[in-house]
Amino acid sequence: MTPKSEKHDIKAIWGAQAVEPNLVTVERIRADADKFQSAVRRRNRVEYAALVFVIAVFGAYIWIFPTPLMRLGSLLIIAAAIFMIVRIHFRASANPIPSHQSFMDYIARYREELRRQQSALRTVWLWYLAPWVPGIGVFTIGINQLLKHMLGNRAPFWPIALVMVAMVGVFAGVLILNVGGSRRLQRKIHELDRLLAS
Numbered sequence: 001m002t003p004k005s006e007k008h009d010i011k012a013i014w015g016a017q018a019v020e021p022n023l024v025t026v027e028r029i030r031a032d033a034d035k036f037q038s039a040v041r042r043r044n045r046v047e048y049a050a051l052v053f054v055i056a057v058f059g060a061y062i063w064i065f066p067t068p069l070m071r072l073g074s075l076l077i078i079a080a081a082i083f084m085i086v087r088i089h090f091r092a093s094a095n096p097i098p099s100h101q102s103f104m105d106y107i108a109r110y111r112e113e114l115r116r117q118q119s120a121l122r123t124v125w126l127w128y129l130a131p132w133v134p135g136i137g138v139f140t141i142g143i144n145q146l147l148k149h150m151l152g153n154r155a156p157f158w159p160i161a162l163v164m165v166a167m168v169g170v171f172a173g174v175l176i177l178n179v180g181g182s183r184r185l186q187r188k189i190h191e192l193d194r195l196l197a198s
Contacts, residue, residue, distance in 0.1 A: 073139025
């Protein structure tokens with residue numbers, strides 16, 4: 001083998017090795033983006049189903065429970081559930097990322113989607129948890145009134161305390177899960193930022 005042909009072969013081998021990591025990166029980024037979009041769509045379907053169930057249950061409560069505050073609380077909870085469906089659709093739905101873009105444009109769009117979902121997770125206390133508070137509060141006061149009407153001064157306080165503790169626990173759990181999800185998305189965003197800067 002002549003030095004010239006040997007040099008040509010070395011360049012060809014180096015070129016193949018230089019391209020391969022990029023191909024792996026392209027495939028991995030697109031697979032990550034597809035997996036992320038599927039997870040968002042699956043999460044939202046579960047959320048929609050749960051919210052429709054809440055609307056059906058508290059719609060029935062309007063007719064079942066006699067106290068005005070329990071009926072008002074049910075209406076407020078239904079309003080919160082409808083608000084949540086709309087907000088999830090517009091704020092946290094999965095926007096498709098066109099695959100025909102260049103790799104860097106694809107990364108930029110994927111990063112934009114991650115940032116949008118992270119913003120929704122980071123502010124979940126405001127748009128996801130806070131709307132439930134008025135309805136749950138009014139409904140709980142209505143339960144207390146119903147118990148006093150049925151049992152008088154012998155009405156126990158523990159059912160109300162149990163409802164409040166349960167709701168605080170659920171809210172805290174949702175908040176912790178979403179803060180953790182926001183941090184995981186931030187790590188992915190940093191990874192994409194490094195790719196965009198390279």
